[in-house]
Amino acid sequence: MSNPLLQNFNTPYGAAPFSKIKSKHFKPAFIEAIKLAKADIDKIVNNKEIPTFENTIEALDFSGEVLDRVSSIFFNLNSAETTDEIQKIAQEVSPLLSEFSNDVRLNKQLFKKVQLIFDIKNELNLTKEQETLLTNNYKSFVRNGANLNEKQKVELRKIDTELSKLKLKFGENVLAETNAFELHITNKEELKGLPESALEAAEFTAKQKKKKGWIFTLDYPSYIPFLTYAKNRELRKKMAVAFGSKAFQNNKYNNEDIVLNIAKLRHKRANLLGYKTHAHFVLEERMAENPQTVINFLDDLLVKAKPAAEKEFQQLKNLAQKDGIEQIQKWDSAYYSEKLKQELFDLDQEKLKPYFKLEHVINGVFEISNKLYDLIFEEINSVDIYHKDVKTYKVTDTTGKYIAILYADFFPREGKRNGAWMTSFKGQWIKNNENSRPHISIVCNFTKPTEKKPSLLSFNEVTTLFHEFGHALHGMLANTTYKSLSGTNVYWDFVELPSQLFENWCYEKEALNLFAKHFETGEIIPMDFIEKIKKSSNFLEGIQTLRQLSFGILDMAWHAKDPSKITDIKNYESLAFKNTQLYPEVEENCMSTSFSHIFQGGYSSGYYSYKWAEVLDADAFALFRKKGIFDKKTSLKFKTYILEKGGTEKPMELYLKFRGKKPTNEALLKRAGLVK
Structure with a gap:
């Protein structure tokens, strides 16, 4: 059978030919692509010439091109447009990929060649990027078992295969639980407080499911408005409990054993490689460097945020008591937060939504990117898509130079996991003097258009779009020689800088004026709304900070300690949350x-x-604010030293080149209103 995944993509911009790709093509494509990738490795290993940077390290980086392509297409679809068949294939191919990865990293002859080059690196006159690639490769071999004995290598392979299966199963169970729940309401009286937009969306969902009334799901655009506005406390509780008990119920989708097994296998793997815990292993290759730095960082912010959080929580309790609620619960949180926001700022999210039509916000993101980075976005129909909702754009700069292809997938559906993320179908690299440009994708779960209204975003959804677009800019503007150092291939605690920085423009009058226009009248968002948005930008910041810290603390509880004695997940989690718990x-x-x-x-x-x-x-936005939020000199520096450079140098070195100084948490604490 001819397999489109294994042929050259003779398509516009070499984009994936989704309409020709069927599920049945994937497994044979993986088997063949692994074979081709193995041949690339054998060629490096069997090369009789003296090992050089070019014939070993560079050759390694450019190896496995077909496998990379097949993997990125397949796993992106598994997140955004999965089916039972795709999930089954994922379970079958993940162990094969894990085995291949281990075959490479545990190959003695290959490691010997890498080590030879690493040992003489100071004599090789390498560029900064080449030096980083060499060091990364050497460390990758060592950190993935190259120095283990044969018995230990067999053990490592076993752990990695098991982990790859467990992680997939974990995700499948969460998606199944999300899809399994629906709140079907036929009596409109029960839906008091819900805005017209939420009711319309729920009615539309019911119609699609051929039911009368209104259906609410655990997808964010349905779940969040319900928890925020529904007066019926019992129904809020029902939704919140369903959301919080995903994969924690007594059914076939329960993830408790999977969580324990993943944590224990990660710990075992770290020990095998000579690390105290999984966190010690991971953080060695992060800006933070070790678990104690992370714990100190989280504790320091906790000390500063907790008094503010407790004060804010008391305000919510006081408000709830006016409604006769003696004990405020988690399902009251969004409801009374919204009430308090309206009371303090007279800011109603529903009044803001008409100014944030999805298409207008997208155009705003494009225009801001143009002002900062000289980018132009043109919607095109010549690129194949994997679902009818996906939009595609050709990205060029103001001189007409081709920069990237951008895919945008905005609405929830059954085969798509919750949340929002940026990914790529093809990376960026330079080979034979040709700069091969990336194909980047952003995937979100926003409020769908209904029969009566277009997609109108909540302000939270606006910031989410800006966040993911910040990641997309990091991918689109990538400009490095080697694909493993390109775009978002940076230290994990550095990867969120471009995304979180880009969110700042959502709060600026100059930026909002570009896109926040009423979807019916075209009226630009009123100045007093902008003032309210700015004033409310650090609303309940103490509680929000505490929430984020609690997730970081839970993560470290699972990974910076020996999990072998944990038997009760719920109990263990409760202990981790103890210092951050309000409800x-x-x-x-x-x-x-x-x-x-x-x-x-x-x-x-x-x-x-x-x-x-x-x-x-x-800290970075403080510079933009000082120089002007569209200051070309500042944005050019950010583009040159952060967005284009990927992982070619250590993050702090790149940040210093952009900013001229090390960051402190002073700007963050001030912005959050946690210090005067």
Whole structure:
């Protein structure tokens, strides 16, 4: 059978030919692509010439091109447009990929060649980027078992195969639980307080499911408005408990054993490689360097945020007491937060939404990128897509030079996991003097258009779009020689800097005026709304900070300690949350069983990096604020030293080149209103 995944993509911009790719193509493509990648490795190993940077390190970086291509297409679809068949294939191919990865990293002859070059690196006159690539490669071999004995290598392979299967199963269970729940309401009286937009969306969902009334789901655009506005406290509780008990119920989707097994296998793997814990292993290759630095960082912010959080929590309790609620619960949080926000700032999210039509916000993101980085976005129909909702854009600079292809996938559906993320279908690299440009994708779960209204975003959804677009800029503007150092291939606690920095423009009048226009009248967002948005930007910042810290602390509890004695996940989690907890415990709920960031994604021992990057982004934006938010000189420096450079140098070295000084958390604490 001819397999489109294994042929040259003779398509516009070499984009993936999604309409020709069927699920049945994937497994044979993986088997063949692994064979081709092995041939690339054999060629390096069997080369009789003296090992050089070019014939070994560079050759390694450019090896496995077909495998990279097949993997990125497949695993992106598994997140954004999965099916039972794709999930089954994922379970079958993940061990093969794990085995291949181990075959490379545990190859004695290959490591010998890498080590030979590493030992004489000071004599080779390498560029900074080449030096980084060499060091990364050498460390990657050592950190993945090259120095282990044969018995230990067999053990490592076994652990890695098992982990790859468990992580996939974890994600499948969370998605199945998300899809399994629906709140079906036929009596409109029960929906008091919900805005028209939420009711319309729920009615539209019910119609799609051929039911009467309104259906609410655990997808964010349905779940968040319900918890924020529904007056019916019992129904809020029902939704919140369902959301918090994903993969923690007595059914086939329960993730408790999977969480324990993942934590124990990671710890065992770290010990095997000579590290005290999984966190020690991970953080060696991060800006933070070790678990104690992370714990100190989280503790320091906790001390500063907790008094503010407790004060804010008391305000919410006082408000709830006016409604006769003696004990405020988690399902009251969003509801009374919104009430308090309206009371303090007279700011109603629903009044803001008409100014944030999705298409206008997208155009705003494009225009801001143009002002900062000279980028132009043109919607095109010549690139194949994997779902009818996906939009595609050709990205050029103001001279007409081709920069990237951008895919944008905005709405929830059954085969798509919750949340928002940026990814790529093809990376960037320079080979034979040709700069091969990237294909970047942003995937979100925003409020869908209904029969009566276009997609109108909440302000939180606006900041989410800006956040993911910040990541996309990091990918699109990548300009390095080697693909493993390109774009977002940076230290994990540095990767959130471009995304979190870009969010800042959402709060600036100059930026909002470009895109915040009423979807019916075209009226630019009123000045007093902008003032209210700015004033409310650090609303309940103490509580928000505490929440973020609690996730980072839970992550470190799982990964910076020996988990072998843990038997009760819920109990263990409760102990980790003890110092950050404001609301009473909900017995039916457990976060770990659906904490996809750390048990399925790449954030294990890295969740702290959101807060870490906030310190960097607040410090960086302080410079933009001082020079002007569209100051070309400042944005050019950020583009040159951060966005284009990827992982070619150590993050702090790049940050110093951009900023001229090391960051402190002063700008973050000031912005958050946690210090005067």
